[in-house]
Amino acid sequence: MRILLVEDDPKQLMPLKTVLTQAGHGVDGVKDGETAQKLLIDKDYDLLIVDWMLPRLSGLNLCSQYRAAGKSAPILMITAKDTSADKVSGLDAGADDYLVKPIDIPEFMARVRALRRRSPLWQGDMLCLEDLQLHLDTLIAERQGAAVSLSGREFQLLEYFMRHPRQVLTRNQIEQAVWEWGAEPESNAMTVLVRKLRRRLQVVGAADWIETIYSMGYRLSPPEIS
Amino acid sequence: MFNHSRRNLARWFTLSMGSILVVFAGIVYYVEVQDKLKGLDRLLYDKASVMAASVQYDLRQSPSNVDLNHVPLLGSGSHPLDKELAYARWYTAQGQVTRFFGAPPPERLAVGPGFLTVQLADPLTAEEIWLRQATLPIKGRSEILGYLQIAAPLTEVQDGFFQFRLVLTFAVPVALGFIGLTGWLLGGAAMQPIRQAYQQLQRFTADASHELRSPLSAILTNAQVGLLSTPEDEPSHESLRNIVDSAKSMSALVNNLLLLARHQGRLAPESLKLVNLNVLLKDLAAQFTKLAAEQNLTLTYELSKLPIEVQADPDLLLQALENLLANACKYTPAHGVIHLRLVGHINWAIIQVVDTGIGIPEADLPHIFDRFYRVDTQRTLESGGFGLGLAIAQQMVKAHGGQIRVASTVSKGSTFQVELPLKPHYSELL
Numbered sequence: 001m002r003i004l005l006v007e008d009d010p011k012q013l014m015p016l017k018t019v020l021t022q023a024g025h026g027v028d029g030v031k032d033g034e035t036a037q038k039l040l041i042d043k044d045y046d047l048l049i050v051d052w053m054l055p056r057l058s059g060l061n062l063c064s065q066y067r068a069a070g071k072s073a074p075i076l077m078i079t080a081k082d083t084s085a086d087k088v089s090g091l092d093a094g095a096d097d098y099l100v101k102p103i104d105i106p107e108f109m110a111r112v113r114a115l116r117r118r119s120p121l122w123q124g125d126m127l128c129l130e131d132l133q134l135h136l137d138t139l140i141a142e143r144q145g146a147a148v149s150l151s152g153r154e155f156q157l158l159e160y161f162m163r164h165p166r167q168v169l170t171r172n173q174i175e176q177a178v179w180e181w182g183a184e185p186e187s188n189a190m191t192v193l194v195r196k197l198r199r200r201l202q203v204v205g206a207a208d209w210i211e212t213i214y215s216m217g218y219r220l221s222p223p224e225i226s
Numbered sequence: 227m228f229n230h231s232r233r234n235l236a237r238w239f240t241l242s243m244g245s246i247l248v249v250f251a252g253i254v255y256y257v258e259v260q261d262k263l264k265g266l267d268r269l270l271y272d273k274a275s276v277m278a279a280s281v282q283y284d285l286r287q288s289p290s291n292v293d294l295n296h297v298p299l300l301g302s303g304s305h306p307l308d309k310e311l312a313y314a315r316w317y318t319a320q321g322q323v324t325r326f327f328g329a330p331p332p333e334r335l336a337v338g339p340g341f342l343t344v345q346l347a348d349p350l351t352a353e354e355i356w357l358r359q360a361t362l363p364i365k366g367r368s369e370i371l372g373y374l375q376i377a378a379p380l381t382e383v384q385d386g387f388f389q390f391r392l393v394l395t396f397a398v399p400v401a402l403g404f405i406g407l408t409g410w411l412l413g414g415a416a417m418q419p420i421r422q423a424y425q426q427l428q429r430f431t432a433d434a435s436h437e438l439r440s441p442l443s444a445i446l447t448n449a450q451v452g453l454l455s456t457p458e459d460e461p462s463h464e465s466l467r468n469i470v471d472s473a474k475s476m477s478a479l480v481n482n483l484l485l486l487a488r489h490q491g492r493l494a495p496e497s498l499k500l501v502n503l504n505v506l507l508k509d510l511a512a513q514f515t516k517l518a519a520e521q522n523l524t525l526t527y528e529l530s531k532l533p534i535e536v537q538a539d540p541d542l543l544l545q546a547l548e549n550l551l552a553n554a555c556k557y558t559p560a561h562g563v564i565h566l567r568l569v570g571h572i573n574w575a576i577i578q579v580v581d582t583g584i585g586i587p588e589a590d591l592p593h594i595f596d597r598f599y600r601v602d603t604q605r606t607l608e609s610g611g612f613g614l615g616l617a618i619a620q621q622m623v624k625a626h627g628g629q630i631r632v633a634s635t636v637s638k639g640s641t642f643q644v645e646l647p648l649k650p651h652y653s654e655l656l
Contacts (some may be wrong), residue, residue: 080439101443105450
């Protein structure tokens with residue numbers, strides 16, 4: 001999942017980003033509301049995790065503006081404001097879930113999983129394409145009894161491919177989906193990543209599923225099972 | 227909440243000042259009546275003296291031979307003293323009427339000497355009129371010659387009283403209205419600093435909440451993330467585990483303290499809902515049955531058959547009852563029994579938490595609701611308590627206008643009883 005994490009306290013932002021990345025999500029972490037607002041114009045996210053009290057633009061306003069723009073990705077609000085009146089205003093502003101600090105990581109991750117289940121793209125705890133299965137919680141790809149464990153970024157790439165099968169995905173699209181905002185990948189980083197993923201998929205015999213479309217990008221074309 | 231206090235203040239002010247006003251008006255009226263009557267009595271006495279002066283008698287003859295011929299009104303010559311008198315009567319020393327003027331008198335003297343207010347039907351108009359009557363013994367040189375009884379109508383005096391009462395009937399309510407208005411304004415003025423202090427406290431708790439939770443959250447999250455990436459056999463794993471535990475218990479403490487700080491005093495009536503205690507307790511019992519079973523305890527409950535409803539904040543009420551049940555579970559050894567009971571009383575809903583636990587020593591009983599008080603420091607530290615659970619329970623129950631009692635015998639068990647007003651303090655608040 002592409003997640004936008006907005007939290008002004010770096011001591012809180014970093015560990016949350018770490019756990020989310022370890023769980024195989026692509027996370028963009030920003031420290032203020034305005035930057036988040038700009039990012040939301042450019043990129044689509046599957047989940048927003050927003051702190052209420054943010055410099056420049058509050059998380060509450062960010063939520064209501066996001067909803068006013070007609071976007072529907074779930075929003076998890078994290079905040080130290082704990083009265084039930086606060087919760088009401090938070091949820092009314094457009095948040096789908098509300099978590100009071102201090103954040104307990106297992107609970108936090110469970111809520112993220114719960115929100116993912118609400119996403120229209122969710123199809124269970126694994127993605128299936130023909131006979132290839134991708135386990136979203138364990139980052140394991142499985143096919144015909146063979147399984148391979150993927151790194152975070154390999155997983156994100158494969159997830160992105162599997163969500164858009166048989167489509168030509170441009171290098172720019174892939175970059176947006178897999179690399180964090182502000183972290184420009186090196187010129188050959190994508191080539192390296194695709195090569196790594198192919199090598200992993202060899203284990204399950206699906207390496208040749210990823211096609212290179214010259215000067216455009218890549219495509220995941222699974223063989224039709226007759 | 228402030229409007230309610232302001233109304234209360236204004237009401238008490240009006241009530242107290244109003245009672246003072248009414249009592250004062252009553253005293254003034256009474257003094258005025260006494261004064262007027264005294265004046266009339268003096269007048270009657272003077273007239274009677276003039277009449278008595280005209281009584282002639284012969285010293286050598288018996289006292290019954292009194293010559294009344296020259297007495298004004300009574301005498302044969304009838305030279306009216308004035309027209310103000312309603313009647314005049316002469317009774318002999320034995321109380322037998324001999325002469326009279328005005329309304330026909332009773333044959334015998336019925337009253338003793340002195341002043342009296344009497345009612346008389348006017349013989350012409352049959353109208354009831356009030357009279358002030360004086361009965362005076364007239365003395366000769368040594369013995370009583372007879373009794374002179376005269377009476378004057380009270381009409382004029384009564385008119386005066388009536389007007390005075392009329393003025394009071396209008397003036398007192400108007401003054402009461404002004405007092406009420408003043409009370410309301412004064413109440414508003416008195417509320418101002420309280421409102422400010424309250425708002426400051428609210429802001430302080432909100433700020434404190436944020437400032438305490440943010441670093442706690444950072445500690446907890448970082449430690450938990452560290453824990454996730456540290457294998458269990460590494461020594462730092464244990465340290466991280468301790469940090470996580472401490473951060474969690476610190477966070478519980480902060481929550482409890484904020485809860486106590488936020489809900490001081492009675493709850494605002496607008497934040498209360500009608501809560502069905504039967505449903506609330508049934509859910510609570512279900513929740514704790516599992517917890518009790520894990521500790522080899524039996525939880526039973528017995529709820530009133532009639533639905534019992536109170537005005538309450540369900541979250542806060544639940545918090546109080548949870549604390550009591552958690553305590554019961556904590557201090558009851560394995561195979562013990564915890565019993566939850568709900569009964570309705572005339573004006574009270576009574577919830578009892580009865581356990582067969584270790585009990586509370588008598589010396590500790592008066593203190594168990596104090597903040598940070600622990601009966602047995604060693605044991606509570608082990609079970610991770612702060613000594614705030616009962617303080618919270620008591621404050622939450624009090625915030626609902628109820629009270630909490632405890633009875634306990636060491637090694638037999640304890641009974642905590644929560645009493646909540648049915649339709650609590652609602653009529654009182656309005």
